[in-house]
Amino acid sequence: MDALLILTSGAYTTVQDKGRYGYQQMGVPVSGVLDAFAFYAANMLVGNPDNAAALEITITGPCLEILTDAHIAVTGAEMGMTLNDQPIQGWKSIRVKSGDILNIQQVKSGCRAYLAVSGGIDVPQVMGSRSTYAGGKLGGFKGRPLQEGNMIQCGETKLLTKLRQIPSDMIPQYPSEIAIRAIPGPQNDFFHEGLDTIFQSDYMISAKADRMGYRLQGPKIKLREGMPKSIISEPTMPGGVQIPADEQPIILLVEQTAGGYTKIVTVISTDLPKVAQATPGDTIRFEKVTLEKAHSLYHDQKKLMQTIADQLSE
């Protein structure tokens, strides 16, 4: 069913779900949303399953004509937004009708917003996922970011009987100085002082920051004396902090499968949404946590998400 007509595309708007698993061994990265928490909340607000595809909107949003009766929700980055020229808020469900104009403008805080529509964005599943992998020209809407004039379909759905809202104390803040928790490894043994450097210094996010990774600027991270500058190519995880030849760290994200540089630490999965919402010029400070701590934070995050789902569906 035709649901959205793109009038202007915004800076970089793509269709994403949780990602494409099972093909990294063939060089196909997982892709998927960078901020899994905001994406989850958006789907819960409109009554969707937790993996329904949504639009990931970066820095400047699109302007869309709504072509069907539906519920929508925008979560994640705070963007200036209007529906038929009337200001609207994020983190709540909004009833829309055919002919409505939704205008998502400039980001005020954060970096990426998620627009969920009841029924979910319906693009063909490619290798088990609707996520766009622009580098491989696959998935999403014709394997690329949305453009003016594109017609987006949505799945069938029942409308909500009651509007939903995320309680304000559960809405994350996106400050420009952020603490990111990370676990040493996989190649922490290649570093000595470098580990002190990364956990004790401020790093600025450079302009080279996209879905493949964020290049940071700050004190150089030195390998231990005599350690090789590169390693035999191996798989990478989202959140891996790679140290390339210029000794400036790169936080690897979801459009990368393998690489031949050492990873000194790995950002915990619970904090990847914070990275997703950081923009060039923001400051990152890494905080060391153990694997056990990271797992307990992951369980807490899952519980929080379940609480949100339970409260909203009441």
Added chain:
Amino acid sequence: MHTGLFERAFFRIAGDHGLLVEYGDEIDFEVNTKVRTMAIIMKQHTPKGVIETIPTYRSLLLVYDPSITNLAKLQKELEKLEKRLEEIQIPPPDTVEIPVCYGGEFGPDIEFVAETHNLSVKEVIKLHSEPEYLIYMVGFSPGFPFLGGLSEKLHTPRLETPRTFVPKGSVGIANNQTGIYPVSSPGGWQLIGRSPIKLFAPERPNPFLYQAGDHIKFKPITLEEYSRLAKEEEK
């Protein structure tokens, strides 16, 4: 004899969802065979909570769900499976023949490769298309095969400045490696030819023509054959 194979697997922590398992410290047939065999046995007996298993040259990455399993359980499972490796029959490798039109505009670096090694372009083509190459791993971009077995007479360093655009199908050399670009991307390999065959087609039930462990054999073709095959592929 030193083989590069570790006596015991070496575990590395790759964040709260990843366990990296190393079986050796070299690009080596025996090490790579161990990695691939472990990947096969993991596929047959996937431990609970394992989302994805990614084999590369000498290591295996397990992506897991920490709400279902943990490091200690995974390590135990892996050690148990490793003891059963003898039972595993590695399926015989497929040999995939890939037609390549060498030189000309498709292989802008073939003359540089030839000059570097005091060879004629013809000799480069012969040396490159003779062997059956083992696919050690697939990665970097969808379907990109890292091949072992390139003749020493062809080892050539990467370009000093990578190209911002390498057309899909391009066949290249980087030091002791050779490979093909299944999708257009930036790249720094010395380009010696191009294949008209679609190596990666996400719309096909099986999007790939080969996997790690298979062999690739390049077959030199003329420009006319290239055009004919390219047209057939488009259908």
